[in-house]
Amino acid sequence: MKTRDKIIQASLKLFNEKGERVITTNHIAAHLGMSPGNLYYYFRNKEDIIKSIFDEYITYVRESFVPVSSETPAEVYLQRYCEEVFGSIWRFRFFHASMPEIVMRDKSLHRDYLQAHDILVARARESVLNLRRDGFIIIDDSQIDELIELMRVVGGFWVSYLMANSVSKSITKADVNRGVGKFIVLLWPYSTDKGKVVLTKLKLKYQSPT
Numbered sequence: 001m002k003t004r005d006k007i008i009q010a011s012l013k014l015f016n017e018k019g020e021r022v023i024t025t026n027h028i029a030a031h032l033g034m035s036p037g038n039l040y041y042y043f044r045n046k047e048d049i050i051k052s053i054f055d056e057y058i059t060y061v062r063e064s065f066v067p068v069s070s071e072t073p074a075e076v077y078l079q080r081y082c083e084e085v086f087g088s089i090w091r092f093r094f095f096h097a098s099m100p101e102i103v104m105r106d107k108s109l110h111r112d113y114l115q116a117h118d119i120l121v122a123r124a125r126e127s128v129l130n131l132r133r134d135g136f137i138i139i140d141d142s143q144i145d146e147l148i149e150l151m152r153v154v155g156g157f158w159v160s161y162l163m164a165n166s167v168s169k170s171i172t173k174a175d176v177n178r179g180v181g182k183f184i185v186l187l188w189p190y191s192t193d194k195g196k197v198v199l200t201k202l203k204l205k206y207q208s209p210t
Helices: 003-018 025-032 036-042 046-064 074-091 093-097 099-104 107-133 141-164 173-177 179-190 193-207
Strands: none
Touching: 003 025, 003 036, 003 046, 003 093, 025 036, 025 046, 046 074, 046 093, 046 107, 074 093, 074 107, 074 141, 074 173, 074 179, 074 193, 093 099, 093 141, 099 107, 099 141, 107 141, 141 173, 141 179, 173 179, 179 193
8 A cells, every 4th residue: 555545544544533633643643653754745734634535535425326227126225325325424434523614624625525415415315216116105206305405414414413422432333323223213204014114124234233
């Protein structure tokens, strides 16, 4: 692995474990066993590192959240959507822990975030429409946008909610995956009998320790 990539991956690890605010370039350099001067050869400051990690996040979203066949069963689609959403949240959880603060510091980064948001909205819409197509939910067209917005609120701010309500312990992958249950709560009022079976199965899957 190239030195630049090592710096990015080490920074992501430290930001996720300790929080972006408390980690400095000196911490990152020490973690890698290199001098701060060597690190500055690749990155001018911590913000440059954050931008590079965010580029990885955007790439991850674009590559992971690719359209699937219209013939894909809604049950499979929903499970894949949840895996993609909460997988990205776990991998880049420090972003989700303090996303508003991070994106408001940099206009170009904010624009990139909005592009990623648009991709996530499109996938949420596909998921909802597929569930309706296969008879798992009954929902009017006029209700879809509001449901999708609520799903994005859960996906976008679940980690920050967990952080705000956890003083004594760190956030685990199992904690992050509990967000799937919140998606299910949002979908439940629209679900049919067979939809409830699918949603219950999905909820049990993500309630299991990870």
